[in-house]
Amino acid sequence: xxxxxxxxxxxxxxxxxxxxxxxxxxxxxxxxxxxxxxxxxxxxxxxxxxxxxxxxxxxxxxxxxxxxxxxxxxxxxxxxxxxxxxxxxxxxxxxxxxxxxxxxxxxxxxxxxxxxxxxxxxxxxxxxxxxxxxxxxxxxxxxxxxxxxxxxxxxxxxxxxxxxxxxxxxxxxxxxxxxxxxxxxxxxxxxxxxxxxxxxxxxxxxxxxxxxxxxxxxxxxxxxxxxxxxxxxxxxxxxxxxxxxxxxxxxxxxxxxxxxxxxxxxxxxxxxxxxxxxxxxxxxxxxxxxxxxxxxxxxxxxxxxxxxxxxxxxxxxxxxxxxxxxxxxxxxxxxxxxxxxxxxxxxxxxxxxxxxxxxxxxxxxxxxxxxxxxxxxxxxxxxxxxxxxxxxxxxxxxxxxxxxxxxxxxxxxxxxxxxxxxxxxxxxxxxxxxxxxxxxxxxxxxxxxxxxxxxxxxxxxxxxxxxxxxxxxxxxxxxxxxxxxxxxxxxxxxxx
Amino acid sequence: xxxxxxxxxxxxxxxxxxxxxxxxxxxxxxxxxxxxxxxxxxxxxxxxxxxxxxxxxxxxxxxxxxxxxxxxxxxxxxxxxxxxxxxxxxxxxxxxxxxxxxxxxxxxxxxxxxxxxxxxxxxxxxxxxxxxxxxxxxxxxxxxxxxxxxxxxxxxxxxxxxxxxxxxxxxxxxxxxxxxxxxxxxxxxxxxxxxxxxxxxxxxxxxxxxxxxxxxxxxxxxxxxxxxxxxxxxxxxxxxxxxxxxxxxxxxxxxxxxxxxxxxxxxxxxxxxxxxxxxxxxxxxxxxxxxxxxxxxxxxxxxxxxxxxxxxxxxxxxxxxxxxxxxxxxxxxxxxxxxxxxxxxxxxxxxxxxxxxxxxxxxxxxxxxxxxxxxxxxxxxxxxxxxxxxxxxxxxxxxxxxxxxxxxxxxxxxxxxxxxxxxxxxxxxxxxxxxxxxxxxxxxxxxxxxxxxxxxxxxxxxxxxxxxxxxxxxxxxxxxxxxxxxxxxxxxxxxx
Numbered sequence: 007x008x009x010x011x012x013x014x015x016x017x018x019x020x021x022x023x024x025x026x027x028x029x030x031x032x033x034x035x036x037x038x039x040x041x042x043x044x045x046x047x048x049x050x051x052x053x054x055x056x057x058x059x060x061x062x063x064x065x066x067x068x069x070x071x072x073x074x075x076x077x078x079x080x081x082x083x084x085x086x087x088x089x090x091x092x093x094x095x096x097x098x099x100x101x102x103x104x105x106x107x108x109x110x111x112x113x114x115x116x117x118x119x120x121x122x123x124x125x126x127x128x129x130x131x132x133x134x135x136x137x138x139x140x141x142x143x144x145x146x147x148x149x150x151x152x153x154x155x156x157x158x159x160x161x162x163x164x165x166x167x168x169x170x171x172x173x174x175x176x177x178x179x180x181x182x183x184x185x186x187x188x189x190x191x192x193x194x195x196x197x198x199x200x201x202x203x204x205x206x207x208x209x210x211x212x213x214x215x216x217x218x219x220x221x222x223x224x225x226x227x228x229x230x231x232x233x234x235x236x237x238x239x240x241x242x243x244x245x246x247x248x249x250x251x252x253x254x255x256x257x258x259x260x261x262x263x264x265x266x267x268x269x270x271x272x273x274x275x276x277x278x279x280x281x282x283x284x285x286x287x288x289x290x291x292x293x294x295x296x297x298x299x300x301x302x303x304x305x306x307x308x309x310x311x312x313x314x315x316x317x318x319x320x321x322x323x324x325x326x327x328x329x330x331x332x333x334x335x336x337x338x339x340x341x342x343x344x345x346x347x348x349x350x351x352x353x354x355x356x357x358x359x360x361x362x363x364x365x366x367x368x369x370x371x372x373x374x375x376x377x378x379x380x381x382x383x384x385x386x387x388x389x390x391x392x393x394x395x396x397x398x399x400x401x402x403x404x405x406x407x408x409x410x411x412x413x414x415x416x417x418x419x420x421x422x423x424x425x426x427x428x429x430x431x432x433x434x435x436x437x438x439x440x441x442x443x444x445x446x447x448x449x450x451x452x453x454x455x456x457x458x459x460x461x462x463x464x465x466x467x468x469x470x471x472x473x474x475x476x477x478x479x480x481x482x483x484x485x486x487x488x489x490x491x492x493x494x495x496x497x498x499x500x501x502x
Numbered sequence: 503x504x505x506x507x508x509x510x511x512x513x514x515x516x517x518x519x520x521x522x523x524x525x526x527x528x529x530x531x532x533x534x535x536x537x538x539x540x541x542x543x544x545x546x547x548x549x550x551x552x553x554x555x556x557x558x559x560x561x562x563x564x565x566x567x568x569x570x571x572x573x574x575x576x577x578x579x580x581x582x583x584x585x586x587x588x589x590x591x592x593x594x595x596x597x598x599x600x601x602x603x604x605x606x607x608x609x610x611x612x613x614x615x616x617x618x619x620x621x622x623x624x625x626x627x628x629x630x631x632x633x634x635x636x637x638x639x640x641x642x643x644x645x646x647x648x649x650x651x652x653x654x655x656x657x658x659x660x661x662x663x664x665x666x667x668x669x670x671x672x673x674x675x676x677x678x679x680x681x682x683x684x685x686x687x688x689x690x691x692x693x694x695x696x697x698x699x700x701x702x703x704x705x706x707x708x709x710x711x712x713x714x715x716x717x718x719x720x721x722x723x724x725x726x727x728x729x730x731x732x733x734x735x736x737x738x739x740x741x742x743x744x745x746x747x748x749x750x751x752x753x754x755x756x757x758x759x760x761x762x763x764x765x766x767x768x769x770x771x772x773x774x775x776x777x778x779x780x781x782x783x784x785x786x787x788x789x790x791x792x793x794x795x796x797x798x799x800x801x802x803x804x805x806x807x808x809x810x811x812x813x814x815x816x817x818x819x820x821x822x823x824x825x826x827x828x829x830x831x832x833x834x835x836x837x838x839x840x841x842x843x844x845x846x847x848x849x850x851x852x853x854x855x856x857x858x859x860x861x862x863x864x865x866x867x868x869x870x871x872x873x874x875x876x877x878x879x880x881x882x883x884x885x886x887x888x889x890x891x892x893x894x895x896x897x898x899x900x901x902x903x904x905x906x907x908x909x910x911x912x913x914x915x916x917x918x919x920x921x922x923x924x925x926x927x928x929x930x931x932x933x934x935x936x937x938x939x940x941x942x943x944x945x946x947x948x949x950x951x952x953x954x955x956x957x958x959x960x961x962x963x964x965x966x967x968x969x970x971x972x973x974x975x976x977x978x979x980x981x982x983x984x985x986x987x988x989x990x991x992x993x994x995x996x997x998x
Contacts, residue, residue: 019548026545029526037533041723042741045778049522049738052515227537242545245538282541 018283088285118411158416240274269302276463296424311446517779543608550604584781614907654912710760736770765798772959792920807942
């Protein structure tokens with residue numbers, strides 16, 4: 007066997023093992039009985055350990071060495087480049103550090119869950135301190151040019167740098183602040199009672215599933231189940247699992263949550279399955295992944311054209327519930343903009359302020375400019391400055407997200423990157439495909455999905471995110487399409 | 503680390519990997535989307551291959567060598583004996599054959615499911631052919647004294663032989679035929695309309711789940727889901743999955759199916775979990791496993807005392823449906839004996855004829871006396887001879903069972919062994935515990951469950967099945983307790 011084929015086989019086995027972990031992980035969050043938790047932890051521990059051994063096996067290093075400078079075609083070049091990246095990162099991590107991080111975050115998540123319940127930051131502070139210390143060690147082990155934060159970012163958004171993101175986020179913020187200010191000052195407000203009526207959960211499920219199918223999620227190659235913290239898990243070719251949660255008096259959570267996860271799912275289903283387990287058959291970055299969920303949830307799913315088709319169907323699904331609500335009322339209500347405390351409940355515009363705050367704070371933690379014990383003060387001060395609100399307690403503030411307790415520093419920016427990419431992609435799709443709203447008005451989403459499949463999904467990791475963006479839209483990532491989209495939507499709604 | 507501890511750790515990792523396969527396998531039969539089948543086959547193939555590598559690693563051979571003649575306590579002796587047995591069998595199997603079988607049966611199960619739907623044996627025939635060829639290779643690789651079939655049997659029923667089983671089955675058949683004949687000739691017949699009324703599936707589920715919980719299945723450590731071919735999967739400590747299927751106009755299938763699988767589940771939940779992954783913490787044999795399901799389904803669940811408690815509750819669950827039915831009517835109807843086509847729907851008496859047919863046919867396939875393509879003809883001919891009926895199509899005949907598509911040749915006899923062991927154990931439990939029916943009449947099953955926990959479940963593999971039977975009942979396995987039980991039950995019902 008030649009070195010390339012051998013390398014692909016080894017790496018693919020590592021991904022196959024990961025996909026087995028994805029099934030087991032999905033089960034853990036959907037159907038596992040409570041008393042199975044300890045045994046499940048053992049299973050997951052074994053898979054993680056065995057996977058890391060597989061990825062860092064000297065054989066992969068040897069094969070990569072043999073392929074250094076070898077003549078390769080385009081696909082092979084991409085695969086070798088990205089496998090090398092993944093391997094290099096993995097072998098740079100001392101296994102003692104890997105183990106230490108795994109142990110720490112496993113305990114820290116439980117501490118965080120308790121601390122959030124009681125809004126008790128001091129209980130979590132020593133754990134955050136330990137995690138930040140470990141992540142700084144990780145950055146040192148992995149290496150970086152400018153900022154230790156880059157080393158963390160690189161895991162989620164290969165090739166991105168804190169400096170670049172800081173620049174785009176600053177531009178975005180400069181335009182967002184007056185927009186959000188104008189909305190707050192507007193006398194026009196949506197009716198807030200519309201989405202908080204009695205919506206029977208079984209009917210929410212039926213409607214959400216039908217909407218996900220309509221936009222192009224293939225239910226013969228996927229499922230939708232309920233869980234506590236919604237996620238999408240692409241298990242492999244022909245198998246992608248969406249999850250959501252329903253609230254009997256909040257339509258938003260279930261409905262837009264499903265469209266969001268279905269966007270992730272359509273990406274997973276659109277990957278080049280012949281290349282499963284190799285970089286050209288894998289998603290590009292978390293920012294690009296998030297662009298696909300945000301695109302379907304927001305750009306499409308909160309748009310007028312979408313609801314021209316779906317609103318009569320929503321009314322039929324909940325007979326009598328929406329008799330007093332016009333299409334305009336409903337759309338306005340689904341696009342309510344309002345400063346609020348909780349990131350996952352924030353609207354499309356203010357959401358990005360929540361991310362910018364976290365991004366700044368994480369960098370300060372990594373640089374050592376902010377002590378973990380000072381996080382609550384810094385959080386509340388920044389929150390006040392950015393969103394003009396002061397959290398009543400830390401549960402409503404710096405304790406709200408699970409990410410830090412999981413060691414996921416560097417992850418947050420991918421959410422706003424997703425919003426930016428989504429707007430830029432959608433602007434281009436509208437240029438390339440003409441009147442997409444005419445499609446949506448009659449419940450047709452196939453042309454858009456086909457465009458995304460070709461331009462983004464089937465590209466896999468042929469380009470890094472920034473290059474993919476240039477290739478698809480002809481432009482580097484910019485805050486302008488998102489701002490233009492938000493202005494275009496909120497202008498008529500709020501009369502601004 | 504001493505050799506014994508080291509051996510246990512290695513073997514336990516192999517079982518942990520198997521338990522990961524159990525989660526993935528359960529998912530395949532419950533929630534996996536149809537298009538995920540090929541990828542799932544790859545995952546299962548990888549797990550099987552990797553598991554086989556783990557089990558057959560030279561390290562285990564070395565450790566077993568070091569432990570040869572070592573001074574060990576009782577538990578250690580059992581563990582080393584049974585690990586050696588498993589290891590010896592596994593090292594005889596070439597890993598290419600193991601992988602080939604795993605991949606083939608994963609796909610064959612889907613082909614079988616489609617073929618059964620369409621009653622299209624030719625679609626399944628090449629897969630059966632491939633499976634029989636692979637199983638003959640397996641028997642050759644594993645080795646045997648008298649019959650290649652023994653090599654397969656040994657996997658499910660360690661130490662059992664085709665010759666022994668043939669003898670017990672012949673004795674059973676000799677007594678069964680006149681009994682079934684007398685029943686057929688009796689003028690007393692149950693009302694057949696009772697169990698084939700409208701029974702809403704959601705209420706069947708509620709009743710079945712409550713009954714399973716009442717007899718002792720712990721739903722915090724397990725679940726009940728629906729599938730095509732019901733099974734029970736013991737994933738590990740605290741996690742055991744029951745599955746069933748419901749028919750809206752057949753109470754039998756769901757209700758007794760659940761009691762059956764719950765019997766398996768109670769065994770799994772009753773194992774010594776401190777010894778998870780080692781022989782003393784594992785089930786004894788499939789025949790013993792089946793004795794536990796049959797015991798709860800038939801010996802308990804079709805008895806008068808059980809229904810004295812549950813019949814009023816069944817009536818309440820399906821209001822109005824059973825107003826014209828007396829307890830006697832219901833019990834007679836749940837114990838209807840009638841020659842029929844489908845094994846899983848057969849009554850306790852004729853059921854064993856279905857097994858004897860399969861046992862003979864599998865031996866002929868393994869000897870090469872029967873070509874897989876000739877199975878439908880041979881099936882129908884034997885069926886006519888044994889049960890005096892001719893299946894209308896292959897879905898009703900040789901395509902009805904999943905087992906062959908799973909590569910499970912040698913498995914069927916364990917069902918009738920289960921019936922035999924169940925009768926013999928229950929006879930002993932009634933001797934040891936006194937009036938068990940008085941317990942059942944008031945919905946109490948704890949004394950019986952406790953007895954089974956102690957005498958059978960927590961024994962693990964300390965004894966092989968035959969020895970366990972002698973230890974618990976003082977007698978070798980015999981057809982007599984089953985015949986006595988059947989006569990005792992059917993005598994009054996049919997006036998024979």
